[in-house]
Amino acid sequence: MGNGESALRRVRACIAAAERARRTDEAQPVRLVAVSKRQSAEAIRALAECGQRDFGENYLQEALDKKALLADLTLTWHFIGPIQSNKTRAIAAHFDWVHSVDRIKLVRRLGEQRDPALGPLNVLIQVNVDDETSKSGAAPEEVGAIAAACAEQPTLRLKGLMCIPRPGNTKAFEKLAALNAALPEPLPDLSMGMSGDFEPAIEAGATIVRVGTALFGPRH
Ligand SMILES: *Cc1c(COP(=O)(O)O)cnc(C)c1O
Secondary structure, eight states, X not given: OOHHHHHHHHHHHHHHHHHHTOSOSSOOOOEEEEEOTTSOHHHHHHHHHTTOOEEEESOHHHHHHXXXXXXXXXXXXXXXXXXXXXXXXXXXXXXXXXXXXXXXXXXXHHHHHXXXXXXXXXXXXXXXXXXXXXXXXXXXXXXXXXXXXXXXXXXXXXXXXXXXXXXXXXXXXXXXXXXXXXXXXXXSEEEOOOTTTHHHHHHTTOSEEEEOHHHHOSOO
16 A cells, blocks of 8 residues: 555545534535645646545646646646636636635636636635734635625636634634624535644534645655
């Protein structure tokens, strides 16, 4: 069994245990996004051969280079990094999910630039739930307006909320879940939890976890 395979088994087993510890039993299964930034195309291929399908990337050019090398595989690609508005066209063309939408301008650009023939682009609104001025993410009070902007774009499908709290701030997961529950129509997905904290995130209601180093080891 390769390193990637044993790491994947370990992470999947932890996810399954955390799913059982969730406070609600009607919750959907957790989707594991393997965060492959600064990992090689070979490392992604090795994990894909073990059955992993969802991969997350932060840097557009790096992602496009690796996608080209992996074009023979059917994978689901998630863009999880900060978005510059001049990159939206390429993101809309090459990704299935975008987790880091935090302003209306990005919603409009992604919506207009997504080719309808590709099917809807799945969107998550990134929310700043720890009031850290340095972090990207919409303020909680902006979520309603960004969600309304998504509803005007038929090529986008608003799926949920995402957060990247500072390490150790597991209260942020509960905050994001509460923010979603308070929306007029709560969204189906919460993307929260990384290698160090995906278990408490799942217990708080994460439906998508973004795990890098626990699967791939240190980044290069
Ligand atoms: C890098 C990154 C991750 C994965 O972090 P690990 O600690 O390696 O699991 C998850 N989400 C985002 C947005 C990231 O940038």
